[in-house]
Amino acid sequence: MDPRDEEDVDESDPFVCPVCDATFESQQALEDHGESEHEDAEIDTKRP
Secondary structure, three states, rough: OOHHHHHOOOOOEEEOOOOOOEEOOOOOHHHHHHHHOOOOOOOOOOOO
């Protein structure tokens, strides 16, 4: 048995918020969440 099976991880949701670890089904949903929920937080995902 794969040890990862015991973790509550949905591998079909690859977009994870770097601030609160919420997962989303699309990049757009993740961006919308970030803009509305974490607009004051520093997220360096788009800047080099």
